[in-house]
Amino acid sequence: xxxxxxxxxxxxxxxxxxxxxxxxxxxxxxxxxxxxxxxxxxxxxxxxxxxxxxxxxxxxxxxxxxxxxxxxxxxxxxxxxxxxxxxxxxxxxxxxxxxxxxxxxxxxxxxxxxxxxxxxxxxxxxxxxxxxxxxxxxxxxxxxxxxxxxxxxxxxxxxxxxxxxxxxxxxxxxxxxxxxxxxxxxxxxxxxxxxxxxxxxxxxxxxxxxxxxxxxxxxxxxxxxxxxxxxxxxxxxxxxxxxxxxxxxxxxxxxxxxxxxxxxxxxxxxxxxxxxxxxxxxxxxxxxxxxxxxxxxxxx
Amino acid sequence: xxxxxxxxxxxxxxxxxxxxxxxxxxxxxxxxxxxxxxxxxxxxxxxxxxxxxxxxxxxxxxxxxxxxxxxxxxxxxxxxxxxxxxxxxxxxxxxxxxxxxxxxxxxxxxxxxxxxxxxxxxxxxxxxxxxxxxxxxxxxxxxxxxxxxxxxxxxxxxxxxxxxxxxxxxxxxxxxxxxxxxxxxxxxxxxxxxxxxxxxxxxxxxxxxxxxxxxxxxxxxxxxxxxxxxxxxxxxxxxxxxxxxxxxxxxxxxxxxxxxxxxxxxxxxxxxxxxxxxxxxxxxxxxxxxxxxxxxxxxxxxxxxxxxxxxxxxxxxxxxxxxxxxxxxxxxxxxxxxxxxxxxxxxxxxxxxxxxxxxxxxxxxxxxxxxxxxxxxxxxxxxxxxxxxxxxxxxxxxxxxxxxxxxxxxxxxxxxxxxxxxxxxxxxxxxxxxxxxxxxxxxxxxxxxxxxxxxxxxxxxxxxxxxxxxxxxxxxxxxxxxxxxxxxxxxxxxxxxxxxxxxxxxxxxxxxxxxxxxxxxxxxxxxxxxxxxxxxxxxxxxxxxxxxxxxxxxxxxxxxxxxxxxxxxxxxxxxxxxxxxxxxxxxxxxxxxxxxxxxxxxxxxxxxxxxxxxxxxxxxxxxxxxxxxxxxxxxxxxxx
Numbered sequence: 008x009x010x011x012x013x014x015x016x017x018x019x020x021x022x023x024x025x026x027x028x029x030x031x032x033x034x035x036x037x038x039x040x041x042x043x044x045x046x047x048x049x050x051x052x053x054x055x056x057x058x059x060x061x062x063x064x065x066x067x068x069x070x071x072x073x074x075x076x077x078x079x080x081x082x083x084x085x086x087x088x089x090x091x092x093x094x095x096x097x098x099x100x101x102x103x104x105x106x107x108x109x110x111x112x113x114x115x116x117x118x119x120x121x122x123x124x125x126x127x128x129x130x131x132x133x134x135x136x137x138x139x140x141x142x143x144x145x146x147x148x149x150x151x152x153x154x155x156x157x158x159x160x161x162x163x164x165x166x167x168x169x170x171x172x173x174x175x176x177x178x179x180x181x182x183x184x185x186x187x188x189x190x191x192x193x194x195x196x197x198x199x200x201x202x203x204x205x206x207x208x209x210x211x212x213x214x215x216x217x218x219x220x221x222x223x224x225x226x227x228x229x230x231x232x233x234x235x236x237x238x239x240x241x242x243x244x245x246x247x248x249x250x251x252x253x254x255x256x257x258x259x260x261x262x263x264x265x266x267x268x269x270x271x272x273x274x275x276x277x278x279x280x281x282x283x284x285x286x287x288x289x290x291x292x293x294x295x296x297x298x299x300x301x302x303x304x305x306x307x
Numbered sequence: 308x309x310x311x312x313x314x315x316x317x318x319x320x321x322x323x324x325x326x327x328x329x330x331x332x333x334x335x336x337x338x339x340x341x342x343x344x345x346x347x348x349x350x351x352x353x354x355x356x357x358x359x360x361x362x363x364x365x366x367x368x369x370x371x372x373x374x375x376x377x378x379x380x381x382x383x384x385x386x387x388x389x390x391x392x393x394x395x396x397x398x399x400x401x402x403x404x405x406x407x408x409x410x411x412x413x414x415x416x417x418x419x420x421x422x423x424x425x426x427x428x429x430x431x432x433x434x435x436x437x438x439x440x441x442x443x444x445x446x447x448x449x450x451x452x453x454x455x456x457x458x459x460x461x462x463x464x465x466x467x468x469x470x471x472x473x474x475x476x477x478x479x480x481x482x483x484x485x486x487x488x489x490x491x492x493x494x495x496x497x498x499x500x501x502x503x504x505x506x507x508x509x510x511x512x513x514x515x516x517x518x519x520x521x522x523x524x525x526x527x528x529x530x531x532x533x534x535x536x537x538x539x540x541x542x543x544x545x546x547x548x549x550x551x552x553x554x555x556x557x558x559x560x561x562x563x564x565x566x567x568x569x570x571x572x573x574x575x576x577x578x579x580x581x582x583x584x585x586x587x588x589x590x591x592x593x594x595x596x597x598x599x600x601x602x603x604x605x606x607x608x609x610x611x612x613x614x615x616x617x618x619x620x621x622x623x624x625x626x627x628x629x630x631x632x633x634x635x636x637x638x639x640x641x642x643x644x645x646x647x648x649x650x651x652x653x654x655x656x657x658x659x660x661x662x663x664x665x666x667x668x669x670x671x672x673x674x675x676x677x678x679x680x681x682x683x684x685x686x687x688x689x690x691x692x693x694x695x696x697x698x699x700x701x702x703x704x705x706x707x708x709x710x711x712x713x714x715x716x717x718x719x720x721x722x723x724x725x726x727x728x729x730x731x732x733x734x735x736x737x738x739x740x741x742x743x744x745x746x747x748x749x750x751x752x753x754x755x756x757x758x759x760x761x762x763x764x765x766x767x768x769x770x771x772x773x774x775x776x777x778x779x780x781x782x783x784x785x786x787x788x789x790x791x792x793x794x795x796x797x798x799x800x801x802x803x804x805x806x807x808x809x810x811x812x813x814x815x816x817x818x819x820x821x822x823x824x825x826x827x828x829x830x831x832x833x834x835x836x837x838x839x840x841x842x843x844x845x846x847x848x849x850x851x852x853x854x855x856x857x858x859x860x861x862x863x864x865x866x867x868x869x870x871x872x873x874x875x876x877x878x879x880x881x882x883x884x885x886x887x888x889x890x891x892x893x894x895x896x897x898x899x900x901x902x903x904x905x906x907x908x909x910x911x912x913x914x915x916x917x918x919x920x921x922x923x924x925x926x927x928x929x930x931x932x933x934x935x936x937x938x939x940x941x942x943x944x945x946x947x
Contacts, residue, residue, distance in 0.1 A: 104810065104921040147923070148784050148822070149716050150676040156810040157921075263802045300810055 055125045056168065056198035059225040060090040062122070064100075064161055064297060067136060074304045075143050083112070083139040085159065089122040089132040092198025096121050098163035100137050105157045110303055111142045122163075124198070143305055153305045161228075161297040166236070168290045169194075169203040169220070175240075176282035179210045186282030200226025201233065201293050203270075215275040218245075218287060224266035228297035233268065234258040236292055240274050241285040247272040394556075396437035397546040401559060403430055404539025407510075412535065428457075430539045431507040434546070435500055441546040448496035449503075451485060456504045506538055541567065634658040668897070669829035669836060669852050672813065674786070674820035679716035681781065681824045685758070685774045685936035686710040694942045697765070705943070706759045707740075707772055709936070713754040722749040723779040728760035730770040730941065738770070739763045766943035774936045777863060778825070785821040785828045785926040788812060791908075793915035794843045803919075804840060811921050812839050825856050825932040830870055830900075830924075843913045849884055850902040853928055863931040865890040868900060871925045874909040881905075 067084035075081055083102065089095050101116035122133040146153050171194070174187035189208050196202040205221040224230040235257040238247040248256035250269040259268050270289070407426050431453065439449040455478050486494040544563040547556035610632070614624035638644055638654035687709055695705045707728070715722065726742035740760040747756055760774065790807045792800070811817065817839030821827040830851035833841055841847070851870065855862045869886045870876075876885055881903035892898055912920065 101918070103918050104807070106921050106923050108923060146676075147674075147786055147925075148677060149679055150674065151678050152676055158810070160918075263798065300806075 053127075053130075055092040055127075055130075057092075057196055058198060059196040059200055059202055060198070061165070061200040061226050061228075061295070062095055062098075062161065062163060062297060063088045063090050064159060064299060066301075071141065071303055074306050075141075077143055077145045077305060077307070080140065080142050083141055085137045085139070086134060087119060087122060087137065087161065088134040089124050091124050091132070091165065091200070092126065093124040093166045093168075094121055095124070095163045095165050098122065098161065101160045102139055103158045103160055105155050105303065107144075109144050109146075109153050109155055109305060111144065113140045113142075115139075124165075141303075146305060146307060151307055155303045155305070157301055157303065159299050159301055162294065164292065164294050165199060165201075166290065166292045167197055167199045167201045168288065169197050170286055170288035171206065172284050173206070173208060173218075173287050174282060174284050175216055175276075175280075176210060177212065177216075177276040177280045178282070179212045187284050196225060200224055200228065200295065201230055201291065203289075206287075213276070215273055218247075218270075218272040219250075220270040220272070220289070222268045222270055222291070224261065226295070226297075227299075228295050229263060230261040230266060231294040231296060232258060232260050233291055233293040235270065236290040238272055238287075238289040240272075240287050243274075245272050245274050245287070247289060394440075394548055396433050396440055397543050397548075397556075400430060400433050400437050400543030400546065401540050402543075403433070404537055404543050407539060408537035427507050427510045427539075430510070431503045434503040434506065434539065434542055437543060437546040438499065438503060439496070441548075442496070442499065448485065448494075449500035451481065452497045452500035453504050455481065456501065503542070506542055509538055536566065630662065634662070669819065669831045669850055671785070671819040671821055671827065671829040671831075673823045677822040679714070680822045681713075681715055681717065681719075681783070683711070683713040683776065683778065683825075683934050685776070685934070686712060687936075687938055691938070693938075693940065694944070696944045696946050699945050699947060702765075704762055704765060706761050707941070708757050708759045709774055709938075711754075711756050711758045711774075711776055713749055713778070715749055715752055715754065717782070718750075718752050719780075719782055720750045721780055723747075724749060725777045725779070726758050727775040727777070728758075729773050730762055730766060731773060732768055732770045737773075738766060740772075742774075766941075767945050768943065770941045770943070772938040772941045774938070775860075776934045777931060778934065779931045780866065780929060781825060781932055782927060782929050783822065783824050783826060783828060785819045785830065785928075786923045787819045787830060787832075787926065788817045788839065789833070789841055789922050789924060790817065790839055791841045791912045791915070791920040791922060793913045793919070795919075799917075800840075800842070807919065807921075808839055819926070823856060825858050825860070825934070826862055826928065826930050827854050827856055828852075828868060828926045828928040829854060830926045832872075841908070841912065843908055846904060846906050848902065848904050849879070851884070851900040851926065853890075853898045853900065853930065855896040858932075858934065859936065860932060860934040861894060862892045862896070862898070863933050864892055865898060865928060865930050867927075867929040869927050871927070873922075873924070874911055875924075878907045878909055879903060879905045 063086075065086050065088075067086055070082050070084035072081055085100055087098070087100065098119040099116055100119065102112050103115075105112055117137045117139070119135055119137060122135060123129050125132040171192065173192075174189050176187065176189050179189070189210060191208070192206045194203055194205070196204075202223055202225050203220045204223045204225070207219040209217040209219065211217070222233065233249075235247050235249070238245045247270055249259035250271050252259050261268060272287070272289070403426070407423065407430060410426075411423050432450075435449045435453050436446055439446045459474060482494060482497055485497065541563045544556075544559045547553070547559060549557050549560065610625045610628040613628060614621055617624035634655055637658060638651055641649075641654050643649045644651055644654045690708060692705050692707060697703065697705070711724075711726070713722070713724070723746060725746045726744065728740035728742050730738040730740060732738070740762050743759045743761070744756065747754070758774065758776075760772065788811055790811055792803070792807075795803075808817065813820070818837070819829050819831060821829065828851065830849070831837065832847050832849035833839070834845040834847060836848065836850055849870075851868070853862070853865055853868065865887075867886075867888050868890070870884075872879070872885065879885060881901070884901040884903035887900060890898060890900070
């Protein structure tokens with residue numbers, strides 16, 4: 008039976024299956040393109056060489072267990088994650104201070120190869136687990152428990168690069184030079200625990216410029232020896248040295264407590280120059296030691 | 308009665324003075340009314356004012372002053388016996404003091420008793436009265452400091468600075484107040500009043516307390532004399548009136564004097580008290596005894612005075628002077644020195660070495676991770692017959708059962724236990740007993756036995772039952788934490804030492820840890836005994852002791868001890884400091900095991916690179932211990 012009234016609304020055109028598929032693909036492409044382009048743009052703009060993050064050391068969950076029993080075997084799994092912007096090389100991780108009468112650790116020390124730092128191509132940084140096999144022995148006599156404190160000690164080598172635009176103004180008191188201004192600068196890290204924290208520029212009119220950089224360890228570990236690899240002002244090399252050193256001017260052993268050094272860089276002027284902005288870049292290599300106290304508890 | 312009779316002369320004087328002032332004032336008023344000229348009137352007015360002032364001064368204030376401070380009678384009056392109350396109090400102090408002394412020393416046996424405290428307190432008050440009477444002063448000024456002192460003492464003898472300041476201020480106000488009213492003489496008397504207070508404290512044990520607390524070096528006879536002198540009697544005797552008509556009181560004073568001479572001077576005089584003159588040998592022996600009783604070494608007070616200039620090392624200076632003087636005194640008496648077999652210097656050096664050895668005491672701590680310890684006890688149950696009766700003709704002897712419980716959490720096997728018992732009764736000697744079982748061997752975790760003690764003879768009276776359990780082949784272990792760092796420089800040590808000690812040592816002390824049992828083995832080694840870190844290149848000292856635990860009884864024997872120092876043991880030449888057998892104890896509570904030194908360390912302890920080792924060395928001791936239990940007041944009554 009035919010309807011008495013014609014439908015008022017009637018689709019002007021009909022969805023074909025092919026049109027549906029095409030529009031879905033377009034939508035998804037649009038969606039993906041929009042997301043992808045944002046992330047790529049963010050990553051491309053993200054400066055990995057900032058902050059003080061370096062190697063993060065943590066245990067894998069339940070390795071070791073919170074409590075262990077006598078005559079049992081378990082693993083201590085240490086996760087080493089490079090959260091810094093520079094590669095870590097020649098690393099060792101060791102377990103120190105466990106009494107063999109209670110816990111036998113094998114091997115007590117392990118090496119690890121290069122751990123890539125965070126970058127555009129590796130935004131998360133490398134992570135590597137290291138396993139230590141542990142066998143618990145018996146408790147002392149009829150003791151209820153034993154708490155073995157120990158140290159997890161990680162040593163590695165790494166690098167750090169400092170770069171910033173600075174103003175060179177040979178005629179410091181020239182009233183006709185309306186270029187850049189010399190200023191003291193502070194920094195919040197270059198993507199590793201070793202960081203340049205302050206830059207002071209001292210102009211000697213007609214003579215040259217001296218840069219004084221504070222190099223500090225801002226991480227939880229200790230910097231052993233730091234070495235100046237390459238220093239440039241613009242495209243030209245600049246003479247730099249550690250202030251306290253007398254013999255090897257390009258390398259210094261950090262004071263274990265203070266963990267702070269000063270680098271002095273000097274450059275002579277070419278007469279008659281007006282002010283200009285250029286880049287000061289210095290590269291360092293250093294060895295680093297991280298120690299953290301942990302404990303193993305054995306119960307009856 | 309006492310106050311009235313003594314206050315008489317003073318009060319009469321005051322009344323007379325007041326009456327005279329009154330008369331002078333009345334005369335002055337009459338003269339003023341009669342005076343004609345202004346000058347005469349003015350003179351008369353001045354005379355009236357002066358008289359009124361005199362009348363005022365001779366009023367209540369003067370009465371109070373008289374009551375508190377004025378002498379109540381001339382010394383002549385006192386000697387002639389007008390101070391009847393004074394005599395009464397003094398006599399009471401003598402008599403009561405004598406009873407008090409007899410009860411204290413012969414009935415209560417010198418034990419502290421509440422009765423004696425109350426008796427002493429009353430004697431103190433009476434002594435104060437007698438003293439005031441003897442000096443012809445009013446009682447109040449003597450009693451005030453006594454009251455003030457006793458109030459402070461009854462408040463718990465509070466030494467806190469805040470309280471003392473407040474209380475002293477109150478005392479000073481009271482003393483000054485009385486001084487202002489009664490005059491300077493009354494203040495003097497207030498200090499005199501402290502004398503009976505001091506005597507009261509001497510009576511209740513101040514001297515003994517001072518001797519013990521401050522280690523006063525008085526000779527035995529001096530101490531005995533002080534403690535045995537009936538101080539209240541002596542005090543009372545010297546407050547008795549003397550002079551004409553008081554011959555009998557003078558006799559009491561003489562007796563007191565004789566007592567003092569006998570007590571304090573007799574021991575220094577050879578031959579006192581001998582019925583016949585002693586022979587030369589006896590004299591020499593007496594002299595030797597007296598010399599032996601003389602102070603050993605320098606008097607502490609002398610050492611303290613001589614070290615006054617040593618402000619920074621005062622305590623060390625005093626200790627050294629004391630130690631040196633004692634060593635010298637000992638060597639002076641040394642037979643070998645006297646017979647010139649060895650020199651004084653050799654003797655001094657040997658004695659100093661002995662003292663140094665005695666100072667080597669290893670410090671340790673209880674291992675809190677060991678909660679179940681080897682323990683034993685005798686338990687007295689409700690079935691223990693604390694009080695029994697038996698007929699004289701009855702031959703049945705009551706058995707005395709106690710429970711013996713040994714907790715053996717480490718399940719040591721072959722612990723042999725021998726039981727023993729006896730009954731003590733004062734000086735009458737012991738009644739031996741036979742135990743059932745006589746011995747047991749424990750292999751299990753908890754051993755519980757009833758030990759029955761049967762007296763070998765019939766008991767009669769009050770006894771102390773003594774049970775002993777000699778436990779043989781008991782073992783205990785000790786662990787000594789050590790941090791071995793090998794060849795490290797000072798810089799490394801500065802950076803790491805504290806961190807390592809904090810991680811591995813309990814509360815910063817790497818001391819031997821042991822379960823708190825009948826005996827403990829304490830051992831330590833290192834550059835110093837308390838240095839937790841072993842670093843290459845030092846000279847190391849090793850010492851160990853076995854110490855009796857905080858358990859009633861005594862160590863009988865050390866059967867075996869061993870220090871398991873692993874690789875390190877091979878580098879110690881003197882092996883007797885690592886292991887020993889069958890060591891005598893001789894009743895001591897600390898047995899010093901052989902000590903030694905060593906300089907070399909095994910390569911495992913030296914070649915450690917940047918690392919270190921944490922090790923726990925184990926020590927073990929096998930010993931015999933005698934556990935003792937005393938059950939007091941076991942009464943046996945014989946009935947007919």
